[in-house]
Amino acid sequence: MFVIRILFAGYAREWRCSHIVFKIQDHYLPLRLRDKEIDINKKYEELRGSVKSILNLVVVGHVDAGKSTLMGHLLYLKGIVAQRTMHKYEQESKKLGKQSFMSRGVTVDVAHRTFETSSKTISLLDAPGHRDFIPSMITGAARADVAILVVDASTGGFEAGFETGGQTREHAILTRSLGLSELAVAVNKLDSVDWSQERFKEIVTSLKHFLKTVGYRDSDVTYIPCSGLTGENLVEPPRDTALKNWYSGPTLLEAIDNLPVPERAINRPIRFCISDVYKGQGSSMCVGGRLETGYIQNGDRLMLMPQGDIATVKGIQAENLEPGYSFAGDHVTLNISGIDPTVLHVGDFLCDPQEPIPQTTRIQARIVVFNITVPIIKGSQFDFHYQSVNGMARVKKLVSQLHKSTGQIIKNRPRALVKNSSAVIELEFERPLCLEVYKNYKELGRFMLRNNGVTVAAGMVTQIN
Numbered sequence: 001m002f003v004i005r006i007l008f009a010g011y012a013r014e015w016r017c018s019h020i021v022f023k024i025q026d027h028y029l030p031l032r033l034r035d036k037e038i039d040i041n042k043k044y045e046e047l048r049g050s051v052k053s054i055l056n057l058v059v060v061g062h063v064d065a066g067k068s069t070l071m072g073h074l075l076y077l078k079g080i081v082a083q084r085t086m087h088k089y090e091q092e093s094k095k096l097g098k099q100s101f102m103s104r105g106v107t108v109d110v111a112h113r114t115f116e117t118s119s120k121t122i123s124l125l126d127a128p129g130h131r132d133f134i135p136s137m138i139t140g141a142a143r144a145d146v147a148i149l150v151v152d153a154s155t156g157g158f159e160a161g162f163e164t165g166g167q168t169r170e171h172a173i174l175t176r177s178l179g180l181s182e183l184a185v186a187v188n189k190l191d192s193v194d195w196s197q198e199r200f201k202e203i204v205t206s207l208k209h210f211l212k213t214v215g216y217r218d219s220d221v222t223y224i225p226c227s228g229l230t231g232e233n234l235v236e237p238p239r240d241t242a243l244k245n246w247y248s249g250p251t252l253l254e255a256i257d258n259l260p261v262p263e264r265a266i267n268r269p270i271r272f273c274i275s276d277v278y279k280g281q282g283s284s285m286c287v288g289g290r291l292e293t294g295y296i297q298n299g300d301r302l303m304l305m306p307q308g309d310i311a312t313v314k315g316i317q318a319e320n321l322e323p324g325y326s327f328a329g330d331h332v333t334l335n336i337s338g339i340d341p342t343v344l345h346v347g348d349f350l351c352d353p354q355e356p357i358p359q360t361t362r363i364q365a366r367i368v369v370f371n372i373t374v375p376i377i378k379g380s381q382f383d384f385h386y387q388s389v390n391g392m393a394r395v396k397k398l399v400s401q402l403h404k405s406t407g408q409i410i411k412n413r414p415r416a417l418v419k420n421s422s423a424v425i426e427l428e429f430e431r432p433l434c435l436e437v438y439k440n441y442k443e444l445g446r447f448m449l450r451n452n453g454v455t456v457a458a459g460m461v462t463q464i465n
């Protein structure tokens, strides 16, 4: 397809003629994001100063660890899920042969709920635990600030999730690799082992050792003994003497409240990653997603990347937030106009037109290789997962192999990368992707490489070529 650029006074416009796209752009009067700048720090203080900070939380863990039951029960105790709904699911679960009152159907129902802790509003992003769901778990985790890792404390249950093939390890590696630096570990189903302190200690010891190798410091992780089924130690301190006798730490809700809210980069250029697209009223479109950096207000003109089209923001909506403004870290729906719906895709970015996100077909990256069986060589192909983006990537060059802990080069141009190694590589994409260098935009510079449903490596973009 041809793109013809004509220099012309006025805003950037675009129209199509057969297969030729004309773009009229003025380089002397560049398209402005907004006509007047406001004191954004003052505005933020005015709008959000007295509002509880929002923490985006993802719940991860091995299949059947009890994630839905746990979060469903917590929401019920907080008065968010009605008893009638709980009863309905209990009946349905019984019919399905599950003891739990939460079936997979509830996992969907529970997704995207908000609830309050004493100092925060928690936006809950649920993530199914089954192996097939890892890509959606990556999407969930990529949008979260912090994570709860749910482990099954029942006899053999923890081991099933923790040994090779279980998702406990993989999920912990993924959350860390995606930049979630603090973790609350719900040691769930402890009722099934009579609240055994030995069992709790055994699980904590195994996890502590493993989580350290992944990059979590001991002080970044809190372990909470609990039961999603009985509701013990979720919102209220334990009542069961078998647990009360040896545990006086935080409840799950307190542990969530203690998780830190990352600093919101509201003064940086706009980076809004689209994770949902649907039709709005009239000719407008709605795009859902997370504003990674900057702030957006009604009337802003944003550039859609990688396409380069210009959209105007007509409305901003989010649960429990004031309309008309969105700040870094918010999950919002934008109502936009002036854009051809056929060019909008999940994974695209809306940006400041004067400082759009770079797009590229080639990057240099530092990767950590997981427990693979087939070594990575020049020419290896992978699914590249990043934010809501998914594309094909080929290894163009193995630049150097690094020492895992010191990061020093131990070999230049290695012929292959084996399991648990660390390296600098060059990747080439099938189609242009919008990315940032990790050191400039932490959230936009991390990715995963997957092959045949298995996560092969996690990486950080070090250079955009």
Ligand SMILES: Nc1nc2c(ncn2[C@@H]2O[C@H](COP(=O)(O)OP(=O)(O)OP(=O)(O)O)[C@@H](O)[C@H]2O)c(=O)[nH]1
Binding pocket: 061, 062, 063, 064, 065, 066, 067, 068, 069, 070, 098, 099, 100, 102, 103, 104, 107, 128, 129, 130, 188, 189, 190, 191, 192, 226, 227, 228, 229, 230
């Ligand atoms: N004893 C006991 N059993 C539990 C508890 N929580 C969940 N279960 C059982 O664990 C099974 C799985 O619970 P779910 O909540 O569906 O697990 P999940 O992790 O959401 O499952 P997926 O969404 O399929 O990954 C249920 O059938 C319950 O019987 C608990 O606290 N104690």
